[in-house]
Amino acid sequence: MSIPHLFRCPISLDIFTDPVTLCTGQTYDRPCIERWLAAGHRTCPVTMQPLGDAAALVPNRTLRHLIERWLSSDHHIPDPSATATDIDDAEEPSLAALKRCLLQSNAGANNASTVAALKKVATLASDSDVGRACMLQLGFLPLLLQLVFHAPTPWDLSEQEELALQCALSLLPSSPTSPHHDCLNMLRTETTLASFVRLLERGRVRVKAGLCKLLETIATAAATRELALAAASSARVWQALLPLLQHGDERVSCAAARAVAAVCLAAGEHAVRHGAVPALFKCLSWASAGKGGVGNGSNGGSVAVSALAAVEAVAGTEAGRRAVAREPGAVRALVRHVFVVSSRNEGSEHAVAALVAVCRGESTRAARSEAVAAGVVTQALLLLQSQCGARAKAKARSLLKLFKSM
Template structure:
C-alpha cells in the first residue's frame, strides 16, 4: 500500500501528523512549516506567495484532512503484511495479530520473531509505521524495554527482547515534540520502569545506551514529558551516574564505547551536568573526604576533553576553574593521585582555549599547586600533565 499524495506533507513528504493550512490554501505538517518560518522564510514553500510577519498566527488546523487520514489508517490496519516483513510463516499476520502477540508474550522466541517483523515493517513502509503508531504499538513496546530483571536462565533472551523492542520504539517515535503519542514515555515515572532504564544504561550494549540517550533527548523536549518526567529524571542521581559511566570507563573498548559516549557527553553538557558536578566538587572540602568527588573530577575531565561544547561549558561555569585548581594538589591518599591527574587534565583542556580560564587559574594559585604536585609522590602521568599545564601557562 502507498500513502495517497494528498496525505503527504509537501516539505517532509511524510504522512501528515498535525496538518495546518496557510492563508494561501496550502497545507503542511505543523512542525515542518513552523521550522520553515523559524528559519526566516516569509513565503509559502509551494506557491512562493508572501506570508507576512504574522504567518505563525495564521496557521489553521485542517481537521477534515486529519479525520480522513485517521479513517484511512483505520482501514489500512487490517491489511496483510508484505512477505518481507512477515518472514517464512505460512500465513501472513496482520498488524492486530502482531500487537496481540506482543501483549500476550507467549514465549521469548515468538516475541523476538514478532519484534523483528515490526522492525522490518517500520523500516520499510511509511504506511506500516503510521498504522502502528495509530494502533498504539509504542505504548506496547516500552514495557518490553523497561521491566523487572528476568531470572538468570532467561537473561540472554531478555537482553535480545529489550534491544529489539528499543530499536522498534525508536523507529516509531515521532520527531514532532507535540505528538500525543509521546505521552506513553511517562511510563518512566514508575519507579520499577526508571530502575530498569538505569539498569540498561549501566549494563546494556553500546547501541542500547546510545538509543537510551535518544530517549532522554525526547523526554527533555516533548511537550508531554518535559515539565514533569524530564525534571524527575534530571533529579535522579542514579540516572546521572549511569549516564556518565561510559565517559568514566577505562577498560571499555573505545571503538564500541564511542557510540554511546558521544551522545552521553552531548546529553550531559546540554542538560547542565557541568554545573551540577562543579557544585558537588565545591562542597567537598577535600577530595578524599568524599569518594564521589573522584568520579566527579573524572567526569569533568571527560566532558572538557571530549568536545568543544564541553570545554566551553567548563570554562563558563561559575567557579569551575577555581574549584579545579583547589583539587590539583591534596595530601597523599588512595584517591588523591587520580583526583590530581583528572583536575590537571581538565584545566589543561580548558586553559588551552580560554584566556579567561588561564587568568582565573593563575589568580587562584594554580602555579603553586602544580609545583607542590611536582614535588609530591604522585604518579608519572599526573606529573607529566602538570608540566604540560605549566608550559602552556608560560607560553601564553
C-alpha cells in the same frame, strides 16, 4: 499501500505524523514545515503567500484522528523482507495485526510470535519511512516501551525486549516538538526509573547504547521536560551514566557523551551537583589519549566533541562556570581543544564557547590567567585562520576580546 492524497504532506509526500496548519489554510507535517521555516523562508510552500513574522503552527487534530482511524482499519503494507518469519500464517500482516500481537505479549512472557512481530516491525521501521510514520500514528511506541520496561525488570533483557528497545528507538520522532514524545512520560515512575538504572549498569552493549539514546531524546524533547528534570535530579541515574563515558565499547561511550550533553543542556545545575564536570574532563583526556582524539572522524572523536558540548552546556550556569574554573587542569584542557591540527574543528566551537563563559567576569580572573598561560590567544588565532564555521570564528573573536586588556 495506497495512501490517500490528503493524508500526505505536500513537502515530503509521506503520510502525516504531526499535521499542522498555517494561516494560509495549508497543512504540513510539523518536522517538514519547521525545517522550511528554519531555513529562513517566510512564505507558504504551496501558495507562496507571505507568512509574516509569526508563522503560527496550529495542530490539525481532526486530520490526525482521521489518519489514525484509517490506519486502524487493517490496511496491509508490503513486506520489505522476503525471508521474514510469517506471523499467524500471513505473509504480509497488517499493522493492526502486528499491534494486536504486541498487545497480547505485554504480560511479559517471551514467545515466538512476539519475536517474529518485533522483527517485522524493526524491518519496516528501518526500511520504510511510510511504515515508520504509520506505526507512530497507531501508537506502537508506547507498546514497545511497555515491553522493555515491564515489571519486574530482569538484570538483563531477553531477545524480545532488546528487539522492542531497538524498534522503539527507530520510531522516536526527530522533531523535539513532536506530540508523540509525550508517551515517554510513562517512564516517569519509581519502578521504571529503577529498571532504567539497572539496565544502564548491567545491560549488554547494545542495550546501554540504546538507553543512552533514549535519555538523550528525553532531555531534548519539549514534551518530556519534567521527565528530563526528574532523571537529572536522580543520583542513581548519574552514578550509572557517568562511568559509561569511558566504556570499553566506543558505541556506548559515544552515546553516553551525547546523553550527558543533552541532560546538561536541560539541567546543568543538577549535572554539576552530581559530579558531571570532573567526569567530563576525565572523558576528554581519555578520548584524546589513544581513543580517537578530536578530529580523525573516529568514535573517540565523537566522544570528545560531545563531551565538549556538555562542558559548554554546564558552563552556561553560574554553578557550572565555578565548577569548571575550580576543576584542576580544566581550563588548559579546553584551550588544547580550541584548535587541533588536521581536525575538522568539530569540537572547537564548544571549547571556545565554554572558555568565553568561564573566563567572563571578575570572579574568574584566575581562569583567564591560566588560559593565557596555556596559549589561548595563539590557539584562537589559529582557529580564525582555519576552515572552521562562521559561528566558531565569531566565538573565537569574542574570546580574544576578553583577553585584549591582558
